[in-house]
Amino acid sequence: MALSDYHYEMSHCHRCSYCKFIPFQLIKSKRFSYLCPSITLRNFHSFSAGGRAALGLAIAEGRLDQYTEMMKQIVFECTMCGACQVQCRTFNFNLNPIEVMQALRTHFVEQGEIVPEHMFVIEGLKREDNVFGEPKKHRGDWAEGLGLKDISREKVDVLLHVGCRMSFDDEFWSVLKMAVEIMQCSGLSVGIAGSEESCCGGRALEMGFEGVFNTFAEAMAGRVKASGAKQVVTLCADCYGTFQEHYPSHGWGLDAEVVHITQFISHLIDQGKLKFKNKIPLSVTYHDPCHLGRRGEPGVQWKGEYKRLAPHLFGPVPEKPIRLGRNGCYDAPRDILQAIPGVELTEMERTREYSWCCGAGGGVLEAFEEMAEKTAHERLLEAEATGAQALVTACPWCERNFRDTLDSSGGSLKIYDIVELVHQAMGGE
Amino acid sequence: MTIPIEAKKALEEALGSENVSDDPGVIETYSYMNGLGSGATGYWWARPACVVLPGSTEEVQKAVIICNQHKLRFKAHSTGWICCALATSKNCVLMDMRRMDGLEIVEPDGYVITEPYATAGETQVEAMKRGYNPHLVGAGPNASNLASATSMQGTGGTSVRTSMNERNPLAIEWVLPSGEILRLGSLETPNAGWFCGDGPGPSLRGMMRGAAGNIGGNGVFTRIALKLYPWYGPPYECEGRPPFFKSKALPLGYVRYVSWKDRDLECDALYRLGETEILDYSNRWSASALMSSLAISNQDYREMKKKGELHKVFPNGYWTFFFNANSQRQYDYNVKVFEHIIKDTGGTIIDPRDLGDPAYEVAIQNAVRAQWIGKSAYMPTGSNTGVPPLTYETIDQCMKFSLDETISVKKEWIAKNKIYNDGEDNAYACLDENGHFLHVEHAAHSDWAEPEAEPLGIILKGYGRALEKGLGPAYMSMPAGWAKRSEYSRYMVQIQRMIDPNRAADSMLTNAAETMGA
Numbered sequence: 011m012a013l014s015d016y017h018y019e020m021s022h023c024h025r026c027s028y029c030k031f032i033p034f035q036l037i038k039s040k041r042f043s044y045l046c047p048s049i050t051l052r053n054f055h056s057f058s059a060g061g062r063a064a065l066g067l068a069i070a071e072g073r074l075d076q077y078t079e080m081m082k083q084i085v086f087e088c089t090m091c092g093a094c095q096v097q098c099r100t101f102n103f104n105l106n107p108i109e110v111m112q113a114l115r116t117h118f119v120e121q122g123e124i125v126p127e128h129m130f131v132i133e134g135l136k137r138e139d140n141v142f143g144e145p146k147k148h149r150g151d152w153a154e155g156l157g158l159k160d161i162s163r164e165k166v167d168v169l170l171h172v173g174c175r176m177s178f179d180d181e182f183w184s185v186l187k188m189a190v191e192i193m194q195c196s197g198l199s200v201g202i203a204g205s206e207e208s209c210c211g212g213r214a215l216e217m218g219f220e221g222v223f224n225t226f227a228e229a230m231a232g233r234v235k236a237s238g239a240k241q242v243v244t245l246c247a248d249c250y251g252t253f254q255e256h257y258p259s260h261g262w263g264l265d266a267e268v269v270h271i272t273q274f275i276s277h278l279i280d281q282g283k284l285k286f287k288n289k290i291p292l293s294v295t296y297h298d299p300c301h302l303g304r305r306g307e308p309g310v311q312w313k314g315e316y317k318r319l320a321p322h323l324f325g326p327v328p329e330k331p332i333r334l335g336r337n338g339c340y341d342a343p344r345d346i347l348q349a350i351p352g353v354e355l356t357e358m359e360r361t362r363e364y365s366w367c368c369g370a371g372g373g374v375l376e377a378f379e380e381m382a383e384k385t386a387h388e389r390l391l392e393a394e395a396t397g398a399q400a401l402v403t404a405c406p407w408c409e410r411n412f413r414d415t416l417d418s419s420g421g422s423l424k425i426y427d428i429v430e431l432v433h434q435a436m437g438g439e
Numbered sequence: 440m441t442i443p444i445e446a447k448k449a450l451e452e453a454l455g456s457e458n459v460s461d462d463p464g465v466i467e468t469y470s471y472m473n474g475l476g477s478g479a480t481g482y483w484w485a486r487p488a489c490v491v492l493p494g495s496t497e498e499v500q501k502a503v504i505i506c507n508q509h510k511l512r513f514k515a516h517s518t519g520w521i522c523c524a525l526a527t528s529k530n531c532v533l534m535d536m537r538r539m540d541g542l543e544i545v546e547p548d549g550y551v552i553t554e555p556y557a558t559a560g561e562t563q564v565e566a567m568k569r570g571y572n573p574h575l576v577g578a579g580p581n582a583s584n585l586a587s588a589t590s591m592q593g594t595g596g597t598s599v600r601t602s603m604n605e606r607n608p609l610a611i612e613w614v615l616p617s618g619e620i621l622r623l624g625s626l627e628t629p630n631a632g633w634f635c636g637d638g639p640g641p642s643l644r645g646m647m648r649g650a651a652g653n654i655g656g657n658g659v660f661t662r663i664a665l666k667l668y669p670w671y672g673p674p675y676e677c678e679g680r681p682p683f684f685k686s687k688a689l690p691l692g693y694v695r696y697v698s699w700k701d702r703d704l705e706c707d708a709l710y711r712l713g714e715t716e717i718l719d720y721s722n723r724w725s726a727s728a729l730m731s732s733l734a735i736s737n738q739d740y741r742e743m744k745k746k747g748e749l750h751k752v753f754p755n756g757y758w759t760f761f762f763n764a765n766s767q768r769q770y771d772y773n774v775k776v777f778e779h780i781i782k783d784t785g786g787t788i789i790d791p792r793d794l795g796d797p798a799y800e801v802a803i804q805n806a807v808r809a810q811w812i813g814k815s816a817y818m819p820t821g822s823n824t825g826v827p828p829l830t831y832e833t834i835d836q837c838m839k840f841s842l843d844e845t846i847s848v849k850k851e852w853i854a855k856n857k858i859y860n861d862g863e864d865n866a867y868a869c870l871d872e873n874g875h876f877l878h879v880e881h882a883a884h885s886d887w888a889e890p891e892a893e894p895l896g897i898i899l900k901g902y903g904r905a906l907e908k909g910l911g912p913a914y915m916s917m918p919a920g921w922a923k924r925s926e927y928s929r930y931m932v933q934i935q936r937m938i939d940p941n942r943a944a945d946s947m948l949t950n951a952a953e954t955m956g957a
Contacts, residue, residue, distance in 0.1 A: 018888065021473055021482055021821075021887070023471070023473060024473060024474045024817045024821070025471065025474055025519050025520065026518075026520055026579070026581055026813055026817075027518040027519055027520060027581050028581055030518075031561075033677075033681070033684070034560035034579075034580035034808055034810060035677035035686075035804055035808060035810055036677055036678075036684065037560060037564045038564065038676075039565070040540075040542050040557070040561045040565050043558075043560075043564075049537075053458070053492050053538055054460060054492065054535065055468055055469060055519060055537075056465045056468040056469075060468075061468040064467065064468040064470075064471035065464055065468050067471065067482075068464075068467040068468075068471075074467060076463065078462050080460065080462035080465060081462065081463075081464035084464055084465070096681060099681075099682075100681045100682035101682075101814050102817075103734070103735070103736050103740070103819060104737070104821060316888075318888075318889070319737060319741055321856045321859065321860065321889060321891070322856070322858065322859035322860075322884065322886045322889045323737055323740075323819055323859065323886070324737065324888055325736060325738050325741075326736075330736075332735055332736060334680075334681045334682060336680050336681065363680070363681055
């Protein structure tokens, strides 16, 4: 939908500032009461969901006759984590901030107001089908010698979609190999697209390049269909959120169930197909990746408009899906951690629907280094405050940003992908 | 208005360039407000000339002095949860106080030292860990506790125990519109601390805010000590999933909805409940307001309204009462007294759980954290224009006279579709100081998108009716009240002129006074 289609919503922000805080019922301390990384860094109201709605409204009404660098920063220096959406929607029937922010980005790109650093990503996508612009032919290098099925040659039960980060960041290749070993416990045939895999397109969409996103979504849909897979499994929360939310809300469907690796593993545990032999004496805390949690909630394509239901009473017709993040993936990773002998899970203050973002999403890692690092640092401090020895997550983008931040800021906290702990517990090396 | 280059440069030197912006996109976002008052005026307000983010009292002082030097006005702005927080002059430097969000609970003295951006909800969380409870303004936990104590109104459901927030300030740090820093009460005496607003040192608390505050006209309050009240039992906690979550049990907490068929008996009960001093929270509202809290979409709200079930349960409004006892013995006593008074006055007690889990959560979360009041105030239409007489008077005055007058005015407007038909009696009220006074506001919802919307007139009509009937509209700080009752506001203006020789502070009140030639 175009920015102007959100006029009613943008003009019905109550200016309550709820979008800046976790729900007041859930606040456990002043220290960790803030919700939005963007305004927490920049402090101007403009950098909150409410501020962005006002900016969008001003643009839609023609009140601004120029686009400034600051306006571009307001629009793009946001991880699109969706925390504001969940909090706002509990309080206000008439505003969906994350949709407004997405429409703002698309509008800016359509007007030629582009963040230069994002163009590196977009060019890479156009040239090599990945966000890093790395040679496409190396995309499947991680799987050499594993004997995985190639979906371009044979049908499979499960398509493992690896994603750009894990394909080209070789620090994650060991995690991928562990995941494959775990998945084989299922007895299902697992295949990959290898060098033919391409980006899910989510990063392009969240940078405002809707057309680029559609190209990749179409390719992905075709690839899944051709593979005959009944399940698409991914270790990447960004890809998961894209498949779950962005694809359906833009009219794209995958002819397969989308499953995050944590859901797959949790299911194996429930079925008794995965047994843990080793005890791992470790106190951990778990970071909910935004695109696995609240933004992993299935999206629905809505086509309609706000209409007058009665005098002074307006609403979306047909009714718009209510997105509170409740149907994201929160339990599977926690069930896994609780099933691993010796692992002691302590929650951070901001969890689940109200988890603090890692700082890597929405094009921030690529263009706004300070925000990416400070947002991750804040989360690391929150994790340390639990007294845990390790921070566990389930997304390579989160993990990358946490590791890099920890390298520069220092600290004794260990960072794990949940797959690593599962692999250790099942007796892997 | 464009800020003069020299003024902007001076502000950047004083506060750091990253904390000053006159970017059109930034100032535009500070000129928007749909909520209280927008139905009357539209959602675009004055654009400030510039927005700044001071990080300390000294930075506030520097910014104020620069405004004086360059003939600019200024106004402090916290979470922004009311139109009065916006600029009302085009040459206004809006000070977003977000960087000043400090909060310190002082034990065992039982007060909190708070900066402007610390919210009431955050204050309560920290206070409860130490066995205290702060005043919570009815606007909600997102409001600044400092602002409601110094600059604007300050009533809420907890007022039955914690009083109106004007009664809670202890020592205060205050940057006057001239740029001087004034420290009130014990703070002015070296090493005396923050414990007392009346000394040793000057006591100017009455002048500081008058009855309801000068909404930005008297300068910037940068830190304040506020009195805390006892909180017995564990800190309030919630868990579960949005939107309603699930409150953890308060072992000695008691929350009930109560309604009366007879207004006289309702008033008798309120006086008697106040005298018993058992309540920690009291709040009257309507079936429509409860539906606004419970609904998750306008369609959902419309269906609830169509079914009319809550209107059948609460045809005449309802009260939420709450207490949190300090012992089982006190709990038993309180329940016995409460039930006796309600029964004796013909009231009906409803356990909120009987209306479903969400209704219970709304009751307990309002009672403890004022969580859903704001939603009731603005949904389903997006804006609310209170119908005068907004009163702060005796229970009889409010309930037996003013309430019916507001209903009568509302009926006229509803009949012409000028405001939303919420069932007419949608009056919010709360007891103050164990029933010495009652505060009443009457919601009038409207949506700017409605072609026939005209809520501005209802304010003027309401004030006119109040004066005609001798009902004494209390909130004269509201600009619309100015025209009708200028003698109160003259005091506020005289105070401002004394402390603000260059007329640098930007207040909706004094701007309205100037507009009307006072």
